[in-house]
Amino acid sequence: MSEVPLPSLNAAFTALRSAGLRPRRDHPLRRRGWWRLGGPADLFIEVSTAEHLSLVLQQGLPVTVLGNGSNLLVADAGVRGIVVKLGGEFRTTTLVQGPDGAEVVAGAGLGNPVLLKRLEALECSGLGCLAGVPGTVGGAIRMNAGTHLGEIGDRVRQVEVVLDNGQRAILPAADLRFSYRRAHLPPRAIVTRAWLRVENDRTRVEAQRQAVLHHLERRQATQPLEQPSCGSTFKNPPGDAAGRLIDACGLKGTRIGGAQVSEKHANFFINTGDATAADVYALILRTRQVVFEQHGVVLEPEVHAIGDWPPGAWPLPAPTTSGLHRTD
Numbered sequence: 001m002s003e004v005p006l007p008s009l010n011a012a013f014t015a016l017r018s019a020g021l022r023p024r025r026d027h028p029l030r031r032r033g034w035w036r037l038g039g040p041a042d043l044f045i046e047v048s049t050a051e052h053l054s055l056v057l058q059q060g061l062p063v064t065v066l067g068n069g070s071n072l073l074v075a076d077a078g079v080r081g082i083v084v085k086l087g088g089e090f091r092t093t094t095l096v097q098g099p100d101g102a103e104v105v106a107g108a109g110l111g112n113p114v115l116l117k118r119l120e121a122l123e124c125s126g127l128g129c130l131a132g133v134p135g136t137v138g139g140a141i142r143m144n145a146g147t148h149l150g151e152i153g154d155r156v157r158q159v160e161v162v163l164d165n166g167q168r169a170i171l172p173a174a175d176l177r178f179s180y181r182r183a184h185l186p187p188r189a190i191v192t193r194a195w196l197r198v199e200n201d202r203t204r205v206e207a208q209r210q211a212v213l214h215h216l217e218r219r220q221a222t223q224p225l226e227q228p229s230c231g232s233t234f235k236n237p238p239g240d241a242a243g244r245l246i247d248a249c250g251l252k253g254t255r256i257g258g259a260q261v262s263e264k265h266a267n268f269f270i271n272t273g274d275a276t277a278a279d280v281y282a283l284i285l286r287t288r289q290v291v292f293e294q295h296g297v298v299l300e301p302e303v304h305a306i307g308d309w310p311p312g313a314w315p316l317p318a319p320t321t322s323g324l325h326r327t328d
């Protein structure tokens with residue numbers, strides 16, 4: 001991302017302050033991401049209304065939307081322009097009657113755990129697939145987040161987005177063409193609300209609770225949930241599991257700087273304390289190279305990179321065909 005001229009940043013800062021918002025300059029993002037690393041945002045702002053979001057988009061600066069940072073690799077050099085987080089009215093839930101039954105209209109800034117708690121209180125089920133996914137509704141839509149209990153895309157009827165020109169649009173689920181850990185949103189579109197199908201039936205709530213408990217116990221036993229990570233680093237290739245391939249290469253425990261392939265789950269890369277984004281990036285490249293050499297499979301990252309990376313860093317360069325691509 002190219003440098004944003006200081007006068008533009010100053011002008012945006014002043015305009016947002018004058019509208020009663022609280023933009024922050026050079027705001028550290030490391031405490032906002034699950035990997036606990038990366039540099040600052042030129043400007044960081046939390047918006048609580050659609051009006052404020054559109055004001056942010058009118059500043060003529062690049063805008064990056066941050067959910068809960070649970071799938072983000074933030075560059076050490078930070079993020080140019082504005083990083084926006086959705087609060088206030090973007091964290092509400094309303095139970096409505098949709099064309100095919102009960103639906104929850106969920107704000108995109110709402111955390112999945114809160115959504116699940118509210119649904120349980122309303123005696124609704126259907127979104128157990130989000131249990132243990134520590135992101136927001138917007139991040140879940142963007143990633144088509146899910147578990148073996150399903151994917152959010154199966155539950156979406158439509159979403160509301162704000163396009164980069166500030167206009168709002170309602171997109172039916174079919175337009176998003178949900179696939180494995182992917183939704184096709186218009187470029188730079190920000191999801192603001194989602195209409196999600198639920199079941200308003202007490203017996204199903206209990207069945208879901210049992211399935212979720214079992215699922216969470218299994219995760220606790222198999223994933224390094226007590227250490228900073230972004231969950232699965234790579235997507236599973238068709239018919240296989242990225243973790244199995246990485247493990248079979250003997251890479252568990254491999255370390256570059258402060259980044260390490262977890263001993264507990266090979267597809268979780270953990271920050272052992274002082275990892276930089278460059279460390280994680282180098283570990284991603286190394287792992288991908290070794291898996292390619294030993295299994296002939298090119299792993300695709302599940303994590304999203306944001307910010308100011310060196311040219312050519314993303315999309316990841318193809319693995320080399322001779323010798324280990326050493327990056328440390």
Ligand SMILES: Cc1cc2nc3c(=O)[nH]c(=O)nc-3n(C[C@H](O)[C@H](O)[C@H](O)COP(=O)(O)OP(=O)(O)OC[C@H]3O[C@@H](n4cnc5c(N)ncnc54)[C@H](O)[C@@H]3O)c2cc1C
Nearest residue numbers: 067068069070071135136138139140142145146191230231
């Ligand atoms: C311990 C752990 C376990 C995990 N387990 C799972 C799992 O089982 N299944 C799974 O699918 N994922 C899992 N993840 C990954 C992650 O939680 C999901 O990808 C989640 O959906 C990301 O949501 P987020 O709000 O944190 O998004 P972020 O990480 O903040 O952002 C991810 C991407 O979504 C974009 N985005 C965020 N909000 C919006 C919005 N409102 N509109 C448009 N784009 C947006 C961001 O710009 C970015 O490109 C796990 C992560 C961790 C740390």
